[in-house]
Amino acid sequence: MQTGMQHAHVDSWWLLIVLFLITYFLLRAGVNKGAKILHMIVRLFYIVMIFSGIYLLFMWGFPLTHVLKGVLAIVLIYAMEMILVRTKKGTLGSKAPMYWGILVASLVIVLLLAFRILTF
Numbered sequence: 001m002q003t004g005m006q007h008a009h010v011d012s013w014w015l016l017i018v019l020f021l022i023t024y025f026l027l028r029a030g031v032n033k034g035a036k037i038l039h040m041i042v043r044l045f046y047i048v049m050i051f052s053g054i055y056l057l058f059m060w061g062f063p064l065t066h067v068l069k070g071v072l073a074i075v076l077i078y079a080m081e082m083i084l085v086r087t088k089k090g091t092l093g094s095k096a097p098m099y100w101g102i103l104v105a106s107l108v109i110v111l112l113l114a115f116r117i118l119t120f
């Protein structure tokens with residue numbers, strides 16, 4: 001049986017990614033008011049993911065793969081936040097490939113670890 005915290009984590013990770021992308025495209029399109037509200041919701045989701053993730057780590061007794069997954073998830077959140085803030089300020093510029101690279105790489109590894117496709 002799944003606990004509420006497990007649901008919060010497992011059911012909302014994809015929503016965070018979708019909301020992040022919508023916020024990014026709104027910022028690019030200059031729809032600043034809409035983007036501001038969505039960015040706040042995105043930040044709320046960071047907190048939900050981090051808290052529910054830590055809860056799950058306690059539940060599973062801190063398995064190394066998932067501790068690593070948690071650390072990479074923080075890197076992923078950092079990349080998302082930097083992309084949004086720098087897009088808003090217009091300072092993403094030449095740093096764009098680096099931040100998008102970090103985002104894609106960390107997301108792929110987080111998902112491979114989360115779904116236990118990558119195990120060690």
Ligand code: HEM
Nearest residue numbers: 010013049050053054056057066070073074076110114115
């Ligand atoms: C944006 C950040 C994150 C994403 C995209 C993400 C994604 C996922 C996914 C897809 C799963 C597997 C869901 C399933 O089995 O259907 C999962 C499980 C898990 N996540 Fe995260 N996660 C994130 C952040 C975190 C953080 C910050 C931590 C820890 C501090 C964490 C710890 C865990 C743990 C322990 C599980 C295992 C749950 C289980 O096997 O039932 N996650 N996560």
